[in-house]
Amino acid sequence: MSLTGHLLIGAADVPATEGTMKALNPATNTLIEPEFAFGGRAQVDQAATLADAAFDSYSHTSLAERAAFLESIADNLNAAREELAARAALETGLPQAQLEGEAARAATQFRQFAEVVRKGRFLQLAIDPAQPDRQPRPRMDHRLQKVAIGPVAIFGASNFPISYSVAGGDTASALAAGATVILKAHNAHPGASEIQARAIRKAVQMHGLHEGVFSMVRGGGNAIGEALVDHPLIKAVTFTGSEVGGMALYRRAQLRPDPIPVFTEMTSVNPTFILPEALEARGAEIGDGFVERMLVNVGQACLCPSILIAVEGEGLQALRSAMINRVSAAPARTMLTPGIHGSYVKGLEAMESVGANLVAVGAPADGQLEGRSALLEVDGQRLLSEPALAHEVFGPAALLVTVNDEEELLAVARSFKGQLSAAIHLEDRDLDLARRLLPILERRTGRIVVNAFAHPQEVTFATVHGGPFPATSDSRFTSVGMTSIERFLRPVAYQGFPDALLPEVLREGNPLGLPRSIDGQ
Structure with missing residues (x-):
């Protein structure tokens, strides 16, 4: 063409x-x-x-x-x-x-x-047929469709x-x-x-x-x-x-x-929560997988997992090491536009200015618009005291948040604004904590993923890509x-219509054989 x-x-x-x-x-x-x-x-x-x-x-x-x-x-x-x-x-x-x-x-x-x-x-389609004999007054025929x-x-x-x-x-x-x-x-x-x-x-x-x-x-x-x-x-x-x-x-x-x-x-940072038993059992695997998904599309995806929250304990060092290794090995890649690249660089600078520690970077950039991957880290109290740390940085950057205990993990979850998605990694012995975390996330996101990452997403009838403001x-x-x-x-709604005037989808006999409710049934 x-x-x-x-x-x-x-x-x-x-x-x-x-x-x-x-x-x-x-x-x-x-x-x-x-x-x-x-x-x-x-x-x-x-x-x-x-x-x-x-x-x-x-x-x-x-x-x-x-x-x-x-x-x-x-x-x-x-x-x-x-x-x-x-x-x-x-x-x-x-x-x-x-x-x-x-x-x-x-x-x-x-x-x-x-x-x-x-x-x-x-x-x-919904039909509530006429009830001419109803008392104290008759009901007219009502029919509804979406247009x-x-x-x-x-x-x-x-x-x-x-x-x-x-x-x-x-x-x-x-x-x-x-x-x-x-x-x-x-x-x-x-x-x-x-x-x-x-x-x-x-x-x-x-x-x-x-x-x-x-x-x-x-x-x-x-x-x-x-x-x-x-x-x-x-x-x-x-x-x-x-x-x-x-x-x-x-x-x-x-x-x-x-x-x-x-x-x-x-906007969304798609937070990922690693519960203690999952951290101990699969810390390195989760850390590597998280960064792998974060790097897709050079981090320029609305479902990019950007913030990972884990409780101090067994498996944390393995998680951190796996994330550092994956980020350090990542080549710099071209970003979509000069504006996006410039915003990414400024976003990293802003995170460091409010207390995030830069713990790993990827290979140096060769091209002018290449984005260099980065891993930053803060503790839970710093995240709670600096809301700017939870803002989206659109690009190949991740923030590791370490919290002292389960209560601090729940407090961090409550601090997030609306998100497109959230993920939980858990084992069977984490279910009690997961039950406490779940209602917090339900109020803040349109999609919750267990033992996987938010990206990619299927396009189905059950798909939800939305969430509370500012997502x-x-x-x-x-x-x-x-x-x-x-x-x-x-x-x-069409009330009291003769059959010949109704939209075809609402006519008597259901000529198109479409699903319709009749009196709610």
């Missing part, structure tokens, strides 16, 4: 109106052709107007039609996999083989959501250039719900974004859908993101990135004349997994 660098607004390729940019190859710190267009409020308005015009027809496509559309997107992504991965590798410094796997995951998500759509359970919330704006993420980007889970779940999508491409990987956007637009055209079902815009600075959040035709926003960026969008959305939901995924802005929803579709749905 020949990259044009244009914005893709409906069926149109739109040239720059607000300047241009080139992608950066972070491995060589050089710019890559071609130039990519920036747009502004006028282009957001064009895309939003199209998305609104497309919404009624697209949200009323049959389940079979919508599922087939999602599968065509998956087919198009698979057809472009090698080209997409090669371009993403140039723009991120990540291995091409890893990115081919990420592209395959993105295609798989669209197929998974196609099955969700076909089965229809996401509609949560799409409206056109949505999705902000692509920087750290996963495919599976959290243009063709990521947010786009797949929004389209599955029946929402039309405007995607704000991340400037860290504009070429990869264009390839994905063209795969989606091709599917729109193949199925004869309204051109406004999908658009992709791009801009410099904050103006285009603010324009998306401000636009009165946009009814929801998703964002993956920093707490500062996410909360700026969230607050802006609440100041609209008609406030809208902003579903953010922002997300709304802990009721997940941004990964099949139930992420619920972010883009709202309930509508």
Whole structure:
């Protein structure tokens, strides 16, 4: 595919109106052709107007039609996999083989959501039949389904250039719900974004859908993101990135004349707790495994395990030694952007400035944007007295926290703010302590893992990728997994309708054979 660098607004390729940019190859710190267009409020308005015009027809496509559309997107992504991965590798410094796997995951998500759509359970169909003879007054027939919330704006993420980007889970779940999508491409990987956007637009055209079902815009600075959040035709926003960026969008959305939901995924250190018997039995194994997972993606993953808490005792020295050995042997690797690299360096400096001891570093960096791994250590009291130590440092760094006893371990657990995940390593004789720890973690995270690490994560019906603030802005929803579709749905009740006027999914006789509750049964 020949990259044009244009914005893709409906069926149109739109040239720059607000300047241009080139992608950066972070491995060589050089710019890559071609130039990519920036747009502004006028282009957001064009895309939003199209998305609104497309919404009624697209949200009323049959389940079979919508599922087939999602599968065509998956087919198009698979057809472009090698080209997409090669371009993403140039723009991120990540291995091409890893990115081919990420592209395959993105295609798989669209197929998974196609099955969700076909089965229809996401509609949560409910029927409470009329009771004309009920006393003291009759009950009318009531029927309920979930419908799409409206056109949505999705902000692509920087750290996963495919599976959290243009063709990521947010786009797949929004389209599955029946929402039309405007995607704000991340400037860290504009070429990869264009390839994905063209795969989606091709599917729109193949199925004869309204051109406004999908658009992709791009801009410099904050103006285009603010324009998306401000636009009165946009009814929801998703964002993956920093707490500062996410909360700026969230607050802006609440100041609209008609406030809208902003579903953010922002920050998490994914604490790991090693209970005493597990530490004694498997300290070295856990320490090595923890650092191995921390180093994945050069530590640039929302589920990167960053803080490990262990009680002083047998096995602690083996744990510490294993972590030091793994960190010391780790080569420096290219980070995604100059901004992320700079923030990582400043984050390490900030941790040391508030009392963290640097106990191991990886091989020296050769490239300007390479991240050197680091292991820092503090005791539990220092962590409790310096909340900044529990802040995310986005990169290949880990903090080992040693606590004096079980009570201090529980106090440290209580000190954490909301997290995407937490992990517990335990043996049978640790169960009593685990039972005390569990309710503390349940209040602070959306996913708890036992005898494994938070990363990687499966994409399933039981997946939860969310948690209390500041992990997300709304802990009721997940941004990964099949139930992420619920972010883009709202309930509508139909009362006293003649059968011919009802949506097909709610008609008598259940013509589509979908799961429905009748009087709660």
